[in-house]
Amino acid sequence: MTDTSEKPADAANDKVGVVIVAAGRGARAGQADGPKQYQRIGGRAVIARTLEAFLSHPKTGAVAVAIHADDRDLFRQAAGANADRVIAVIGGVSRQASVRLGLLALREHAPGRVLVHDAVRPFVDAALIDRTIEAIGERQGSLPALPVADTLKRESAAGMIEETVSRTGLHAAQTPQGFPFWPLLAAHEKAHHLGKADFTDDAAIAEWAHIPVKIVAGSPDNVKLTWARDIAMADQRLSGERPRFPDIRTGNGYDVHAFEPGDHVTLCGVAIPHDRKLSGHSDADVGLHALTDALLATCGAGDIGTHFPPSDPQWKGAASRIFVEHAAKLVRGGGGRIANADITLICEAPRVGPHREAMTAALSAMLGISPDRISIKATTNEKLGFVGREEGIAAIATASVVFPGDVPE
Numbered sequence: 001m002t003d004t005s006e007k008p009a010d011a012a013n014d015k016v017g018v019v020i021v022a023a024g025r026g027a028r029a030g031q032a033d034g035p036k037q038y039q040r041i042g043g044r045a046v047i048a049r050t051l052e053a054f055l056s057h058p059k060t061g062a063v064a065v066a067i068h069a070d071d072r073d074l075f076r077q078a079a080g081a082n083a084d085r086v087i088a089v090i091g092g093v094s095r096q097a098s099v100r101l102g103l104l105a106l107r108e109h110a111p112g113r114v115l116v117h118d119a120v121r122p123f124v125d126a127a128l129i130d131r132t133i134e135a136i137g138e139r140q141g142s143l144p145a146l147p148v149a150d151t152l153k154r155e156s157a158a159g160m161i162e163e164t165v166s167r168t169g170l171h172a173a174q175t176p177q178g179f180p181f182w183p184l185l186a187a188h189e190k191a192h193h194l195g196k197a198d199f200t201d202d203a204a205i206a207e208w209a210h211i212p213v214k215i216v217a218g219s220p221d222n223v224k225l226t227w228a229r230d231i232a233m234a235d236q237r238l239s240g241e242r243p244r245f246p247d248i249r250t251g252n253g254y255d256v257h258a259f260e261p262g263d264h265v266t267l268c269g270v271a272i273p274h275d276r277k278l279s280g281h282s283d284a285d286v287g288l289h290a291l292t293d294a295l296l297a298t299c300g301a302g303d304i305g306t307h308f309p310p311s312d313p314q315w316k317g318a319a320s321r322i323f324v325e326h327a328a329k330l331v332r333g334g335g336g337r338i339a340n341a342d343i344t345l346i347c348e349a350p351r352v353g354p355h356r357e358a359m360t361a362a363l364s365a366m367l368g369i370s371p372d373r374i375s376i377k378a379t380t381n382e383k384l385g386f387v388g389r390e391e392g393i394a395a396i397a398t399a400s401v402v403f404p405g406d407v408p409e
Contacts, residue, residue, distance in 0.1 A: 015061025016133055017111030017181060018054045019102035022047055022075070022119035023068045023091025037119040038074045039231050042238025043406060045078035046225060049122035054115070055085055057129050062109040065119070066091035066098035096199050100188040106181070114184060116202045117176035120225040122234070124176065131216045132178040141179040141211055143203045144218035145171035174218040177202045183211055247403040248339070251297025253290035258392040265393070267345060267352065268376055269321050269362030274350045278393060281310040285320035287343045287359075287376075288366075290397035292320070294341075295327035298401040299334045324366045331401055338367050340400040342375040347393040352378035 022037045037047040047065075054060050064087040067075045076083045089105045091098030099116055106114065113136045117124065128144055135142035148170040156162040184202065187209035191199065199205045203213045225231055262277025268287040278284035292304045301307075308315050308323055331338060341363060345352055352359075356376050364371045381387035387394055 014112065016059050016136075016178075017106045017109060017114040018060050018063040018176070019099055019106065019114060019116045020047075020050060020054070020063065020065045020086075020119050021091070021095055021098050021102070021116065022071075023066045023098045024095070024120075025068070034074060035068070035071065036225055036231060038071070038078050041122065041225075041231060041235040043408075046122050046231075046234075047075070047119045048078050048080065048082070050117070050119050050124070051079055051082050051086065053122070053124050053126070053129070054117070055082055057126055059130070059133055060115070061111060062087065062106055064089055064102040064105040066102045094197055095201075096188070096191070096197055096205070099202060100185075100192055103181070103185045103188055107185070111181045113178060114181040115176035115178050116184075118224060121175055121222055122225070123219075123221045123223060125219065125221070128219045128222060129176060132176050135214045135216045136178040136180060137214075138180055139183060139211060141177065141184070141203065141206045141213040143177050143213050143215050144174045144222070145215050146174070146218040146220065147171055171215060172218075173201055173203060174222050174224075175201070177213075179206060179211065183209070187211065245407040247405050247407050249298040249336075249401050249403060251294040251399045251401070253293030253295075253297065253397040253399075254395070255286045255289040255293070256392055256394040257284045257286045257289075258386075259390070265350065266320070267355070267393070268343060268359035269319075269366065270355050270358045272350050272355055282308075282315050282318040282320050282323070286393050286395040287345055287397065288320035288324050290395040291341060291343055291363075291399065292323040292327045294397040294399040295324070295331055295338070295401070298399055299331055299336060299403075301327070301330050321362070321366050324363075328367050335404045336401040337403075338369050338373070338399065339402050340373050340375075340398075341367060341369070342398045343377070344396045345376070345378045345393065346381055346387050346395065347378065348380050348383070348388065348390045352376070 025035055038045050041049070054063055066089050069090045075088060087105045089101050092101055103114065113133065115129070115132060132142050132144055148167045152165040152167055154162045154165055179202065184206065187205050190209065191205055199208065206213050223230065225234055257278040257280050259276040260279040263273065264271050265274045265278050266283045266285045269285065278286060289304055296302055296304070304323055307326060328338060359376050360371045360374050363374045386392055
């Protein structure tokens, strides 16, 4: 049997040890997004918020976290940098077994006092931790609790009310529960070796081991996340409190095509009479090619050549609206909404102004957005470079897309 005789705390380190219980499967909260302690509320894992409350408290020291053997990667991902600040131990088959293993992991730190807390109570605050710590004595534990407010009924085997139970003196227990470290560890070790494994919390083990426990004021905010609806309500609560960073993405595109003999150019979906045309495998619509790249950039989907290789003969002479509509479909498939499209055509000729309205209408149809969200501009290159020598046309495009959710932290 492990030696758990009472030992003095390190005088140079009077910090309070902490055991956080996080080895459960949380079946009642649903498993679609993993065990409940790893589900996200307000953009962060439940357990990450719980850890932060204790790691940031000035009176706490070593923190042991009891996790499930299958959750090593989940824990490290959820805890982030804090994973290296705690002692992660593999928990047992029950809450009681996990607490015992967490206590054993703290033995070498020899804390005089210890707190035991459920990972799925992420709203514990510093004031509650303080109250719990202050009530711990040399042979006395402390338990935050709330007086029972609801009328209690005892049910009969037939499903009928058997009696009304007086709620006088009844309290709903919370965590963290605080104890002198060595007496609590000794109580857990004794229960373990006697095969007593039916204690639902540490105050119950303390009661069995004749360790008195003082009740301190709990907090109505310190709720335990048990059901799927608890997770949803916690997420809603935190999402309303935290700053929001909308996921707005901007993509840029650039394209250029040289002139060759012909009788018109196609720009932004509109055929414009001209003494030459643009050279390209498709219709060489330089404006739409730049816009396609800009849209693809907002969802990390490569560039126009990725989706429509110029070496593929099926795109010879193809209308470039096909490319734009494909890119817009990818954006919408990811939940994005196109907020704005801006194209600047750089050329000495032809004149773009007389065709701007038709171009805007064409783009509005391709993108499924209103004309006031589309900007088409033209400028010359002041007779400089290949554009200035009227050897070709260049285009720059910018697209803004709003995706659901927030920018990840």
